[in-house]
Amino acid sequence: MTAQEVRLCGLLLREHFGEVVEKVGTHLLKCGAQNLRTIIHETGLSVDLVKKSLCVLVQHGASTFSSGRKGPGSPTEYHASCDRILRILRYPRYIYTAKTLYGDTGELIIEELLQRGHTTMSSTVKTVADRLTQNMAEGLTMDYSEVSSTFSKLVETHFLQRCPPLPRVGNKDSSAPSETPAIPGTPAAPVNTAPPTPESFPECYKVPSVTLIGRGKRQLASEDGEEQRSAKRTHGDEGIYWQVNFERFHLHFRDQTIISAVANKLDQTSSEIVRTMLRMSEVTTSPMATCTKPLSANEIFRSLPPSYNILRPILDQYLTLLVDDPMEFVGKAGESGGGMFVVNLHRALANLARATLESVVQERFGSRSARIFRLLLRKRHLEQKQVEDFAMIPAKEAKDMLYTLLSQNLVQLQEIPKTPDYAPSRTFYLYTVNQLPTARMLLQSCYKTVANLVERRLFETKESKRLLEKSQRIEAILASLQVSGAEPEQLTEVEEMITAPEKQQLDTLRLHINKLDSAENQVDETIFLLESYINSTNASS
Amino acid sequence: MAEVKVKKETNLSDPVEVENRIKELCHQFPQGITDQVIQNDMPHLEPQQRAMAINKLLSLGQLDLLRNSAGLLYRLKDSQSTSKMKGSDNQEKLVYQIIEDAGNKGIWSRDIRFKSNLPLTEINKILKNLESKKLIKAVKSVAASKKKVYMLYNLQPDRSVTGGAWYSDQDFESEFVEVLNQQCFKFLQSKAEAARDNKQSPMVQRNSSFATSHEVWKYICELGISKVDLSMDDIETILNTLIYDGKVEMTVIAAKEGTVGSVDGQMKLYRGVNTIIQPTGLVKTPCGLCPVFDDCHEGGEISPSNCIYMSEWLDF
Numbered sequence: 037m038t039a040q041e042v043r044l045c046g047l048l049l050r051e052h053f054g055e056v057v058e059k060v061g062t063h064l065l066k067c068g069a070q071n072l073r074t075i076i077h078e079t080g081l082s083v084d085l086v087k088k089s090l091c092v093l094v095q096h097g098a099s100t101f102s103s104g105r106k107g108p109g110s111p112t113e114y115h116a117s118c119d120r121i122l123r124i125l126r127y128p129r130y131i132y133t134a135k136t137l138y139g140d141t142g143e144l145i146i147e148e149l150l151q152r153g154h155t156t157m158s159s160t161v162k163t164v165a166d167r168l169t170q171n172m173a174e175g176l177t178m179d180y181s182e183v184s185s186t187f188s189k190l191v192e193t194h195f196l197q198r199c200p201p202l203p204r205v206g207n208k209d210s211s212a213p214s215e216t217p218a219i220p221g222t223p224a225a226p227v228n229t230a231p232p233t234p235e236s237f238p239e240c241y242k243v244p245s246v247t248l249i250g251r252g253k254r255q256l257a258s259e260d261g262e263e264q265r266s267a268k269r270t271h272g273d274e275g276i277y278w279q280v281n282f283e284r285f286h287l288h289f290r291d292q293t294i295i296s297a298v299a300n301k302l303d304q305t306s307s308e309i310v311r312t313m314l315r316m317s318e319v320t321t322s323p324m325a326t327c328t329k330p331l332s333a334n335e336i337f338r339s340l341p342p343s344y345n346i347l348r349p350i351l352d353q354y355l356t357l358l359v360d361d362p363m364e365f366v367g368k369a370g371e372s373g374g375g376m377f378v379v380n381l382h383r384a385l386a387n388l389a390r391a392t393l394e395s396v397v398q399e400r401f402g403s404r405s406a407r408i409f410r411l412l413l414r415k416r417h418l419e420q421k422q423v424e425d426f427a428m429i430p431a432k433e434a435k436d437m438l439y440t441l442l443s444q445n446l447v448q449l450q451e452i453p454k455t456p457d458y459a460p461s462r463t464f465y466l467y468t469v470n471q472l473p474t475a476r477m478l479l480q481s482c483y484k485t486v487a488n489l490v491e492r493r494l495f496e497t498k499e500s501k502r503l504l505e506k507s508q509r510i511e512a513i514l515a516s517l518q519v520s521g522a523e524p525e526q527l528t529e530v531e532e533m534i535t536a537p538e539k540q541q542l543d544t545l546r547l548h549i550n551k552l553d554s555a556e557n558q559v560d561e562t563i564f565l566l567e568s569y570i571n572s573t574n575a576s577s
Numbered sequence: 578m579a580e581v582k583v584k585k586e587t588n589l590s591d592p593v594e595v596e597n598r599i600k601e602l603c604h605q606f607p608q609g610i611t612d613q614v615i616q617n618d619m620p621h622l623e624p625q626q627r628a629m630a631i632n633k634l635l636s637l638g639q640l641d642l643l644r645n646s647a648g649l650l651y652r653l654k655d656s657q658s659t660s661k662m663k664g665s666d667n668q669e670k671l672v673y674q675i676i677e678d679a680g681n682k683g684i685w686s687r688d689i690r691f692k693s694n695l696p697l698t699e700i701n702k703i704l705k706n707l708e709s710k711k712l713i714k715a716v717k718s719v720a721a722s723k724k725k726v727y728m729l730y731n732l733q734p735d736r737s738v739t740g741g742a743w744y745s746d747q748d749f750e751s752e753f754v755e756v757l758n759q760q761c762f763k764f765l766q767s768k769a770e771a772a773r774d775n776k777q778s779p780m781v782q783r784n785s786s787f788a789t790s791h792e793v794w795k796y797i798c799e800l801g802i803s804k805v806d807l808s809m810d811d812i813e814t815i816l817n818t819l820i821y822d823g824k825v826e827m828t829v830i831a832a833k834e835g836t837v838g839s840v841d842g843q844m845k846l847y848r849g850v851n852t853i854i855q856p857t858g859l860v861k862t863p864c865g866l867c868p869v870f871d872d873c874h875e876g877g878e879i880s881p882s883n884c885i886y887m888s889e890w891l892d893f
Binding site for chain 2: 293296297300301303305306350353354356357362363387388391392394395396398399400403406407408410411414426427428429430431478481482484485487488489491492495544547548551552555557558559560561562565
């Protein structure tokens with residue numbers, strides 16, 4: 037947990053959950069696992085507030101609790117996970133993906149689950165049906181079964197998963213996870229150091245048989261009594277809580293990036309072939325694998341989408357081209373079945389990360405510095421004279437660029453002495469680029485950038501707080517007047533309470549906030565690429 | 578009346594005769610004669626007389642003294658060069674010889690000093706003298722701009738000194754390189770586009786988008802933008818810079834010996850390519866390109882709240 041990450045987590049927590057939760061969360065991040073007493077003491081908040089903040093954090097999976105260090109008898113310790121909090125940045129991307137794959141229903145389901153952290157299926161289905169019904173035309177309502185079927189589809193493709201049931205630890209059971217006693221004899225046994233992953237439970241992706249019959253309801257005042265009665269009905273899935281499976285979304289994003297990279301480098305048909313291969317390997321490949329399972333050309337031919345009716349020999353040619361490409365997205369793993377092909381995931385991620393680094397150098401320092409950077413990536417270690425010769429840049433300028441890159445730490449210097457005393461005149465100085473440490477460094481810059489953007493957004497909002505409040509009041513007045521049926525003159529009179537320059541100010545503010553928001557999402561894409569590359573390298577080494 | 582050839586008995590005690598005899602021997606053996614050969618020819622010549630004759634010829638500058646593993650060699654000096662050195666004294670001749678030996682790489686004045694053991698002032702005087710007589714010239718080395726190497730007047734300086742085709746008068750011609758760079762890239766790009774529009778089978782498409790280094794070389798020569806003759810190696814260095822720009826990729830294939838452009842049974846093929854990603858998200862924000870990124874923190878002089886780059890970017 038670096039300082040930048042902690043700062044960003046603090047800002048995200050403040051925006052989504054408020055300052056109290058931010059205080060508790062950042063304290064846990066900085067100081068590691070602590071028990072309740074220590075947290076209360078060090079943050080100076082009241083017991084109630086701390087308990088509630090911890091509830092919020094656990095509900096969203098940002099914090100886990102486990103038995104204390106000194107053994108089963110000591111008070112439970114709470115541990116905040118930085119990664120999980122940073123995922124908050126990616127929520128818009130998850131929701132958008134769900135929308136493209138499963139339509140509005142899917143989008144709302146994911147949105148509900150992201151907002152609530154852990155919920156049961158029945159409550160999600162009901163809320164989503166109500167929301168959809170509100171947006172539909174008069175007289176139409178959304179059936180629960182439709183929403184349930186979308187929910188089941190999401191579970192089948194592993195985008196949603198059950199929350200792992202936690203072993204009973206004393207009597208302190210703060211909200212969320214289910215009550216089903218999972219592992220027998222757990223309280224007596226020593227606690228595992230790592231919390232069990234959701235996937236280690238066999239029923240992780242099993243949709244419970246839920247009796248959900250009904251339709252979405254519009255929000256009408258007269259419905260109150262009926263709603264209260266229906267809320268008391270149980271649906272047979274108490275205690276089974278669901279959460280969003282972020283890893284699956286990440287795999288999906290990774291596949292998307294690889295496919296678009298192939299489309300950029302080669303052509304549309306090749307990218308379709310790679311998409312088919314990735315789709316076939318979705319469930320058979322583990323998340324940390326370096327390449328997918330081998331697929332035979334026959335299988336690929338059969339699984340191609342019907343709109344792409346290309347002939348078998350042409351497919352073979354495309355596969356050969358993909359294998360020969362220097363980027364090595366696809367590799368050949370054997371000859372049986374017409375040729376066995378794999379998608380090299382780790383290598384593709386490494387290439388994408390390298391392209392990201394190169395693009396950063398290019399935008400920051402110019403295309404000639406980018407040339408030097410790419411040259412060093414290819415040739416590993418070079419002397420200054422060799423850099424000048426290969427890159428065909430005049431000596432003075434090349435020296436200048438190399439020193440700038442060195443000062444920004446994008447390029448490193450390796451000394452090779454000729455004599456035991458490292459006399460500068462008798463030492464070789466070689467320039468080199470190490471991809472992994474540079475990627476880590478850039479990742480930290482990304483975190484800092486996002487934190488800067490969030491802070492700027494908060495600042496801009498704070499500056500125009502008075503104006504925003506005024507506009508909100510006027511909107512409220514307008515709405516109430518419209519409902520109670522006022523004349524047009526009254527409406528215009530109220531509207532004129534906002535002067536024209538103020539309106540313009542509001543518009544520019546809106547523009548700024550949108551720009552900052554979209555910039556955050558764009559930087560998050562870079563964060564995703566670099567994080568995937570770093571995780572994949574750590575897993576494969 | 579038949580002419581009777583009378584063999585004139587050489588009067589061996591006459592020094593001039595001895596010298597002439599030696600010169601004749603040198604003519605016979607152009608690569609040089611040893612002492613042994615002279616002794617065999619004139620066995621009754623005394624060593625003293627022989628030495629005197631040889632010394633006389635040497636001082637007259639008609640004989641060259643060389644040394645090889647077997648001993649000393651005497652060679653007839655080129656008459657033309659003998660005329661050149663008239664009026665020069667021994668030291669100049671020595672310096673001239675050293676410079677001549679250096680060939681077309683030239684030699685630095687300090688090295689001349691080491692080889693001739695003459696003091697620096699003498700060397701400088703001699704060099705100036707020789708230069709004014711147009712026997713040697715100074716060429717500035719491209720590696721170290723202050724260093725001057727000396728070589729014979731009529732020799733072409735070696736590539737390592739002048740830097741080859743990319744340097745004109747010790748200046749790296751970056752515009753020339755840039756122009757060549759762009760021309761090569763345009764050629765490869767248009768070839769790739771033509772191949773893509775062809776819409777044949779993908780293998781044919783890819784193969785036709787390749788261009789060998791020989792083709793590119795021919796194209797550049799025909800374009801005529803270069804005043805200097807460029808070799809295929811020069812073109813390959815330019816194409817390598819395009820690879821480092823990420824615009825071109827290269828493969829090597831085995832080619833039959835004798836096909837045009839193949840070197841050692843291999844041919845290099847080049848192809849224009851696109852980048853695999855768009856410019857990454859980080860550089861679309863001002864922070865990604867900010868020169869004072871490391872100094873920026875909340876509450877400081879430079880902070881996100883009062884960042885001028887951000888204000889400009891937001892108002893864009």
